[in-house]
Amino acid sequence: MSNTKPAGPKTRKTRNSELSKAEILHAAQVEFSSCGFDGARVSRIAQAAGVNINLVYHYFGNKEALFIAVMEAAYITIRTHHKYLELLRLDPVDAMTELVRATFDLFADNPHIIGLLSSENMHGAKHIRQSDQIRNLYNPLLETIRETLDRGESKGLFRSGIDAVELFISINAECYFYLSNQHTLGFILHRDLTSAESRARRKDHVVDVILSFLRAHGNS
Amino acid sequence: MSNTKPAGPKTRKTRNSELSKAEILHAAQVEFSSCGFDGARVSRIAQAAGVNINLVYHYFGNKEALFIAVMEAAYITIRTHHKYLELLRLDPVDAMTELVRATFDLFADNPHIIGLLSSENMHGAKHIRQSDQIRNLYNPLLETIRETLDRGESKGLFRSGIDAVELFISINAECYFYLSNQHTLGFILHRDLTSAESRARRKDHVVDVILSFLRAHGNS
Amino acid sequence: MSNTKPAGPKTRKTRNSELSKAEILHAAQVEFSSCGFDGARVSRIAQAAGVNINLVYHYFGNKEALFIAVMEAAYITIRTHHKYLELLRLDPVDAMTELVRATFDLFADNPHIIGLLSSENMHGAKHIRQSDQIRNLYNPLLETIRETLDRGESKGLFRSGIDAVELFISINAECYFYLSNQHTLGFILHRDLTSAESRARRKDHVVDVILSFLRAHGNS
Amino acid sequence: MSNTKPAGPKTRKTRNSELSKAEILHAAQVEFSSCGFDGARVSRIAQAAGVNINLVYHYFGNKEALFIAVMEAAYITIRTHHKYLELLRLDPVDAMTELVRATFDLFADNPHIIGLLSSENMHGAKHIRQSDQIRNLYNPLLETIRETLDRGESKGLFRSGIDAVELFISINAECYFYLSNQHTLGFILHRDLTSAESRARRKDHVVDVILSFLRAHGNS
DNA sequence: GATGAATGAGGTTTCATTCAT
DNA sequence: TATGAATGAAACCTCATTCAT
Known part of the structure; x- marks a missing residue:
């Protein structure tokens, strides 16, 4: 009918x-x-x-509770995204490469995460602070990073003394900032950062930056 | 008087x-x-x-015009900050080191810039788009970076083929993200990122990351 | 079952x-x-x-019909409460004493009646106005009061000329107001009116007031 | 213009x-x-x-603050009304008569006070509880009542042992209830309580009730 | 008889902004 | 220049009520 x-x-x-x-x-x-x-x-x-x-x-x-629900869903997306990474099975260099690329894709494919985190930081993280689920979300990934760094160091592939947390922040910074600030950057750099080519190029660049940092060299 | x-x-x-x-x-x-x-x-x-x-x-x-005035003042702060850098007088490695440290200090000492840029990006940069002053703000700095890269390459200190814009974004990303996302990062990483020690450590780390990337190596 | x-x-x-x-x-x-x-x-x-x-x-x-149903139930409580009073069997003084005490107990034991009447008066009695049952509820009691006043007068116990309606109002006033306004009164009188002792004392006081008024005296 | x-x-x-x-x-x-x-x-x-x-x-x-402002204004009206009573200059009987009549007039001439108090009691007096001014409003009047009771007792006009607070409540009850419940009372008593004649009659009745209670008699 | 889904009207409150002096 | 008075638009939210099953 x-x-x-x-x-x-x-x-x-x-x-x-x-x-x-x-x-x-x-x-x-x-x-x-x-x-x-x-x-x-x-x-x-x-x-x-x-x-x-x-x-x-x-x-x-209310609005705030809805926002928190959205934040929790976003963190579930993040966890799910990382869960399918099996870094421990890969050799250290491939694992790190994969991690960087996955981090980039996470933000590129889920651009809402950036807006949410940006807003949340403006509010001093007061909303996510209520969630223990979120608090411990990254513990497994950090542990994986530590193990991978150790493996790389043992094999003489990575230099020693790298702090996993600083590395984690750097990887995220390189991926996140490019996207979070693409409007202001695009304007002052006179370059369109939103095209597929630009993004692909950026992803390679970020891998390059992180891997250069990790790699062991005679002189450094 | x-x-x-x-x-x-x-x-x-x-x-x-x-x-x-x-x-x-x-x-x-x-x-x-x-x-x-x-x-x-x-x-x-x-x-x-x-x-x-x-x-x-x-x-x-009105509110919007006031915001634009604030944005322009912020970009004046940025320009002024960079103006006193005399990178061309320094050798390439020192120049880049200095640039990274200055970038970090710019954000650390003027934290309002981060909040403003964050908000502006949420609005698609629509406010600063009206200002030509801002549009060309970074042109001199980018030129300086290019020259420094060239000098470094000529001297065999830096590898070749580095894109000045990507480098610029990376430097800013490493400095900016750490501060812009310190609340959410601090929460999920269980680490206080606001202390003076943390910041000093981060600054060294960022220099390390960027310089590692720039440096010429046999194998890469 | x-x-x-x-x-x-x-x-x-x-x-x-x-x-x-x-x-x-x-x-x-x-x-x-x-x-x-x-x-x-x-x-x-x-x-x-x-x-x-x-x-x-x-x-x-709807809400209003439900309110009316509640009001009717309340008036049934009142009628039931008064029905078991057999004032005509008692001598006039005992009958009046009993009426006053019963009125006090009615409100003390069914405090919801006060809230309901208070609300209903704020609305100009528009809800109960629809109920004839309620309209004639007090007729029997008023008739009983009149008869009791007459008996008391005949026996020389009560003074003459007492208006049954005014008396009825006074009895109710003395009992009702103490309970209806106990929060504001307790506050401005710095006294707890909700205790069992206070209530018992009040009940005796009210009987005293009404009986003093009824009693015949040489001079009044 | x-x-x-x-x-x-x-x-x-x-x-x-x-x-x-x-x-x-x-x-x-x-x-x-x-x-x-x-x-x-x-x-x-x-x-x-x-x-x-x-x-x-x-x-x-906001609405609540406005309500409190109204309540405070109402209590100022009450205080002002009582301030012009000079009970201590009158002989005890006249003083009490005057007090009762003034109380009746207070409510009759300022009917809004009744609605406000009724609402306030429904809310457990939570609004006036914030005001110390209101808390101590009645202290002087209660003291005056006590002195008047003493004077009356000394002169053999009033009986002994009367509690000033209970008396105060009774006076207010007799005046207030008649007006606060006039809609429901008028309906169930089939009498118009709002006319000037009804009110005048009620005022006399209330004086009668209170004075009968106060007066010393041989037998009570 | 009983329930979950959905809605319309309207309430309190906030906030950028203008008016008039 | 500076200010107090006043306003319109719209935001968040509540609540009685109806719809469809």
Whole structure:
């Protein structure tokens, strides 16, 4: 019967809860990441999700709780992304190369993560601070990095004395900053950083930077 | 000193005027950088500056124009900071070392720049796009980097084929990201990144990363 | 007991139905009396009753109808309470003493009545106005008071010319106000009016006030 | 100049702050007392005061703070009303008569006080609890009552052992309840309690009740 | 009879901004 | 130059209520 109608703007009414919730969460992810927490509008989220604004409050309580839900989903994306890396099976150089490339892809393929983290830092990380899940998210990866550094050092491939945390920050910095600041950088550098070519080039560059740093050399 | 003048029609007021304007600009810098454009409140800026809120509108027109004024002041800070670098007088390795350290100090000593750039990127750089001054700000520095790379290559100190823009982005990434994301990083890495020791260590690390990348080696 | 029946088509549901309805009514009584009509929340009533909020609408139609149902139940409580008074069997002084004590106990033992009446007066009695049952509730009691006053006067125990309605109001005033305003009174009088001792004392005091007023004296 | 115009709906714009504030406070008094805190609407207050709704927030902060301001104004009315009673100059019987009549008039002439107190009691007096001014408002009056009771007892006019606080509550109860519950009482008693005659009669009745209670008699 | 999904109206509050002096 | 008064738009959120099953 509903087929006879030409499918209005959005054939609602007969909807299922999980779907609505998922659509709200997705719309919130887009809105929060592109506008930040303060710039985000709950009404736009509702509209983009195709639901009544009150449903947002019904399912998530308030704007802040919705933001936290979005942050947790983002960190789940990160964990899932890293989980499929099997760095310990690879030789140290390949493992590190793979880690850098995966980190770059993580941000490139999930650009909302950058907007969310940017907003979260402006707020002193007060939202994610409530989540123990997030707190310990990177522990396994850091441990893997340490082991890989050790293996590389044992084999004489990497230099010794590298701090895993500093390395982790550097890898992320090289990938994240390029994307997070692409608008201001593109403007002052007179270069389009958003093209596929630019990104591919950047990815190679980042691998180069990190691997150069790791590699053992006679003189350094 | 103001007593020596015969108190012309507007002398005292003019002086207050300049003072008020400067105080508004300073307060706006603090507010915009710590809250972002959307989170910033014009009323808080006025209060922090110790002036009536209407003065803000009187001097700057509206919130957006005030933000642009703050951005321009920030870029003046950047230019001034770089102007005193005399990289061409130094040998290539020292010049690059100096550039990296200066970049780090620029962000560390002027933390508001990070908040402002972060907010500006969330808005697609739409505010600074209006300023040609800003557009060409980095041209001289990029030229200097190119020359230094050339000199280093000629002397066999640096490897060849390095792209000045990618290098510039990497240097900034290593310095900026550490500070811009210190809250979320500190949380997930269980490490305090705000201490003086951490920062000093980070600065050395960044120099190490960049110089390792630049240096010519037999095998790479 | 419900097992003995062969579980007719709706037996269990019917029983739950009556139970649910009673629980809703009870929860509504608590909510309306402690928050007033405007402060009351239908959702809280449903939650306190342990039922889905739609059941409230299913059984009672809307918030206002539910309030009226609660008011009618309250007046049934009042009538029941007074029905067991057999004032005409007692001598006039005992009858009046008993009436005063019963009135005090009515409010003390059913504190929700006070909240409900307070709210209803704020709304100009518009809800109870629809109920004829309530309209004539007090007729019998007033008639009893008149007869008792007459008997007392005939016996020379009470003075003459006492208006039954004014007396009724005074008795209720003395009992009701102490309880209805106990929070503000307790605050400005620096005295706890909620203790059992305070209440017992108040009850004696009220009897004293009313009986003093009724008693015939040479000089008045 | 403004005289030439036919005085539109409400000639605003050129308004003075104190006036606006006073008008808001007055409108709030009316709204809160007739609807209670929960039933009151800030928008109606603004409309009644003839001001933009935001001015209400500008001057008073929020709904609750406005309510507290209204409560404090109400208690100032009470204090002012009692201040002009010079009970200590009158003989005890006249003093008590005067006190009762003044209490009745206080509520009859300032009916908003009843609505406010009714609402405040529904909220457990949480708003006035913040005000020490209000807390000690009645101390002088209670002291005066005690002195008057003593004087009356010394002269053999009043009986002994009367508790000033209980007496105070009774006087207020007799006056307040008649007015606070006039809608429900009028309905169930089939009598109009709002007419001037009814009120005058009630006032005499209340004096009678209280004085009968106070008076010393041989037998009691 | 009972429930989860969904909504419309409207409430309080915030905030950038303008008006008038 | 500087300020207090005032406002419009819109944000977040609440709540009674209905829909569809």
